[in-house]
Amino acid sequence: MLLEGAPVAKRIYSEIKDQMIRFEAKKPKLVLYCSHPDDSTQSYMRSIVKRGEKLDIPVEVIEATEKPFEQIMQLNEDPAVSGIMIMHPLKGIDEDIVIKSISPLKDVEGRGPTNLGGIVMGEGYYAPPTAEAVIEILKFYNIAIRGKDITILGRSTTVGKPLSLLFLKKGIDGTVTVCHSRTHGIQEKSRAADILVSAVGKTGFVREDWVKEGAVVIDVGINLVDGKIVGDVDFENVKEKTIAITPVPGGVGTVTTAILFRHLVESFKRILDGGI
Template sequence: MDKEIKTILIADVDEKSSSSLAKFFAERGYSVITSKVASEVIQKIQNTRIDVLVMNVELEEMKGYEVVPIVKKITPKLPIIIISDDFSLEIAKKVHQAGIFYYAMKPLDMQEMELAIRDAFKELEKEVTTSIDRMVTISTVKEEPAGVEKKKEAQLIDGKAVAKRIKEELKNEISQLKEKYHSSPVLLAIQVGENPASAVYLKSQHKGCEEVGIDFQLEQLPKEITEKELIKFIEEKNEDERVSGIILQMPLPAQINAEKVQAIIDPAKDVEGVNPENMGMLVYGKPKLAPCTALSVMELIKSTGTSIKGLQVTVVGHSSIVGKPLALLLLSSPFESATTTVCHIATRDLASHTRKADILIVAVGKAGLIKGEMIKEGAIVIDVGVNRVGDKIVGDVLFEEAKEKASLITPVPGGVGQVTTAMLLRNTIEAWKSRLGIPVESERI
């Protein structure tokens, strides 16, 4: 029996964009219907089997996010992907509050769109949608009674989902490049002595590498090794053409200066982005391999569809691997940068800074540092902190209070940490591609 052809409805007032998307998905075996009028979109969903709706914020007659609740009343389980070229925080909030499956910004990354569609179909397989759900007419839908609107809690920024998408993209890219160049990326992890916390991170690195197709190698060195011996070992690995990336596991024994040794790692293989040369490139706004946690935060903000241009972004914490590089990343574009404030232990009246933040990023390592009253109504909150309180893992932000004020928030666990490992894998691939002389490209419309 032939496999059932899935139908995608593309709703976009931009006919050029709509045509490009339609061609892209038709070439991949999908049935595609297009429209640019809101009422026509609703009618098609009423009368035609649609498996996924890809809809621009801009439509004729109505905004796309205004169409979403109507569509959900007709067919509650239909995955809806919203696209937009409006980078404003206000639009991003409205889209996420509408409750959609995925939000993508133009220019569209077509590989990302294809993965979003695949994930949408997987979601459909989990939910059984009857034909009755598909054919309910708008006239039978009852309006909610008027009354006091219940305040909405913040939506979660799902780090696990973001990491999954990144890994899927990397897996596909690695597979194609292996076939073309007959080469494989190799991540070398160096551990000096034994440490339980380091062992957990190593296990996560190994698993991530296996998932995407990176060869993971572990070199375990004795804790008695001298600094000079470790430097010599790293210098040898710098020259090893088989090794794409090097990561030095922390902590190191007391006899070794971590910063001095990290500076020895070849900047082109420094997948943690901590070599002084890589840090320096951040100052010039031309990052090559940047610190993974800082990249993770930027990726999570990007996943919300929010442009940072001109927004008030407050970073609490100024460590060399999170706060400082993150501030530089937020300022890395000549025209699209955020208005960035960095707070630290010497900051006076911390709350006066956090309350102004459209995006609040907290990376201190102190449980409960940020309370709900310190957060601006409708802000995006990224909690980088990981703290053990009793038998629980919590962030730096009081989550239960924060979710009453924020529009979007990362959970702990399940937020930044998930994406940080994915950024390590991406850095490894970028290092590998650089050694192969492959330029970074993406198919966009």
């Protein structure tokens, strides 16, 4: 089974449009905060702006100045702004300080310590959209997670770490192994997985002999090769061993953007309810 992201994203966008109708004249606004974005970042920003137009949600691009902390504080206090997204990397700026200064309510990427900590505590939070997208895809296609052995390749704060915590939540109940560059026996741990998630950013990292027969493979990798986007997984060879696999492009990334906008709408509703 090909786990395409488009049907999952379509359902999320449909839910967002239904909510937007109830907001009447009021609209959420997303701010993309950047510093000298390269071509790929600019392309990503354009895709987000275009998606905002389709949803009738304004998206504003703000270029960082020499006083980024003051800029973020102003955005935090602006009731017209519902969400702030930091376009990685921020050149010449301490990105960690900027992220930590974003109001948890407007941290729609879930990159700040309050939202990441909320995953552990099980309280209200925004999980990083890419990590959440993996869970969303598995649920959409009715793939069983409870009790399954799950291996995650990569321990980033935007995918690997938060995704491991989402899998461990009560009601989801996965059994998780997180691998990284210092992991011993990484191939064996990958082959033991019922669900294998790769988020390392290396083309062809997951080969056929890394995958158990009948496994589910989720490819989070985004790599550019000869002008084409490819994932971490050797798709053509690996797919023959799986019962389900995500494509790249057209898989997790498609759902990630949809979840970003879902978080934005949730933040907007909280602000309307006096959460700011």
